[in-house]
Amino acid sequence: MGLPSSSLAPRRIVCLTEETTEWLYLLGEQDRIAGISGYTVRPRRAREEKPKVSAFLSAKIDKILALQPDCVFGFSDLQADIASQLVRHGVQVTIFNQRSVQDIFSMLYQVAAIVGRAEKGLELLRGMRERLDAIAAEAAKLPRRPRVFFEEWDEPPISCIRWVSELVGIAGGDDCFPELAKQPLGKDRIVADADEIVRRNPDIVVGSWCGKKFRPERVAARPGWDAVNAVRDQQLFEVKSADILQPGPAALTDGVEQLHRIVKQWSERHG
Numbered sequence: 089m090g091l092p093s094s095s096l097a098p099r100r101i102v103c104l105t106e107e108t109t110e111w112l113y114l115l116g117e118q119d120r121i122a123g124i125s126g127y128t129v130r131p132r133r134a135r136e137e138k139p140k141v142s143a144f145l146s147a148k149i150d151k152i153l154a155l156q157p158d159c160v161f162g163f164s165d166l167q168a169d170i171a172s173q174l175v176r177h178g179v180q181v182t183i184f185n186q187r188s189v190q191d192i193f194s195m196l197y198q199v200a201a202i203v204g205r206a207e208k209g210l211e212l213l214r215g216m217r218e219r220l221d222a223i224a225a226e227a228a229k230l231p232r233r234p235r236v237f238f239e240e241w242d243e244p245p246i247s248c249i250r251w252v253s254e255l256v257g258i259a260g261g262d263d264c265f266p267e268l269a270k271q272p273l274g275k276d277r278i279v280a281d282a283d284e285i286v287r288r289n290p291d292i293v294v295g296s297w298c299g300k301k302f303r304p305e306r307v308a309a310r311p312g313w314d315a316v317n318a319v320r321d322q323q324l325f326e327v328k329s330a331d332i333l334q335p336g337p338a339a340l341t342d343g344v345e346q347l348h349r350i351v352k353q354w355s356e357r358h359g
Contacts, residue, residue, distance in 0.1 A: 097204040098158035098180075104142045104170060107336020108161040108184075109134050111196055114212060114337060115205045122155040127299070129330045130338055142170065149173050161199065163335070164272075186335045187272050189254045193217070196336065216340045220258055223348050227260030231359025234291035234351060236261035237318070240333065241297055242306070245279045251335055252296075252343075259347035260355060264288045286312045292354055293318040294325050294347065296333055302326035321358075325350050 102123040103109040110130045112118055121134070123141035128134050141151045147170045152160065162171055162183045171181045182202070186195040193213055200209020227233075236256050238248035248256070253269035256262070263269060264285070268277040279285055293316075295302035304324035313319050332343035 095204075097202060100155060100157045100159075101203075102141060102152050102155060102157040102160045103128075104147060104160060104162040104167055105144070105334070106130055106330065107163070107192075107195075107334045107338070108199055109138075110334075110337050111199055112203065115200055115203065115208055117203045117205060120203060122157050123152060130334070146170070147173075149177070153177055153179070159202070185272075187250045189220075189251050189258075189340070192251060192335050192340060216337070220340065220344065223260075223344060224258045227258065227348065227351065230260050230352065230355040232355050234261050234323075234354050234358070235264050235288065235317075236292045236294060236351070237264040237285055237288070237290035238294045238296070239307075240274065240277070240329075242295070242303075245282055245285065246274050247277045247279055249274075249277065249333070251339060252332055255332070255339060255344045255347055256294075256351075259344055260351040261292065261347070264290050282310075283312065286316055289315075289317055291317045291321070291358070292323045292325065292350060294327055294350065296327050296329045298329050298333065323350075323354060 099120060100122040101120045103121060103125065105125050106128045109121060109124050109128050112121055113131050113134065121138055124134055124138045125142050126140040127144060141148050145166060152174065157179060160174055160179055160181045162181060164185050167183060171183050174181050184195045186192045196213060197209055200206050238252055238256060240246040240248055247265040247268040250269045253263040253266060271277050293307060307324055308319045318324060327343060327346045331338050331346065
């Protein structure tokens with residue numbers, strides 16, 4: 089008799105970012121989670137049930153070690169220092185570096201496979217992919233595509249990362265700064281000349297200020313922005329960072345749905 093895959097999977101997992109926590113809950117494998125990021129808000133119950141052991145760039149190494157994890161999941165080179173400290177203490181660490189929509193799907197499948205739920209993961213991923221395809225098909229029928237400036241930070245203005253740019257496209261809009269979306273680091277997506285945003289004249293501005301509340305009145309009051317279509321037409325919106333800047337289930341579901349509603353309303357009004 090073969091071994092069940094779930095018996096070979098890690099039993100105690102620490103998630104240093106929110107997306108793997110949310111995914112494990114969706115897979116029904118939340119009992120494997122031993123610790124989470126303090127920034128986790130999805131699902132809400134995780135904050136009540138799980139110890140918080142990390143921020144984004146720092147972690148309580150002693151607290152993580154005390155949890156005796158079989159595996160730690162992290163994200164990107166920004167958590168390399170945390171990872172190296174844990175590896176030196178003999179902890180297995182898996183750092184994902186997903187930057188595109190396809191990367192996110194791949195990461196989610198890998199996590200599902202690691203915990204012995206590959207089939208359940210594929211079932212959920214198929215549902216997400218089908219919905220993205222449906223949104224893209226609906227967007228293709230819109231009478232006009234708006235130019236969208238998605239702002240991750242305001243001072244200085246930082247344009248969106250690749251998966252967000254791709255989701256803007258799926259939702260029916262065109263990213264104003266597609267060339268910056270290719271840059272993985274925020275510092276490389278700074279719009280060096282803020283007047284360039286005015287020149288590209290976005291029809292819609294979406295703000296997601298990394299945990300800080302978006303202030304549309306501040307955007308509208310920027311020098312020269314009174315001539316921008318988005319300001320003139322009051323098309324300034326917030327999508328919370330937990331819903332779109334988390335490269336996991338949230339962005340592929342709630343995040344893109346919000347973008348699509350914003351774009352669809354604009355297109356129906358301006359078509």
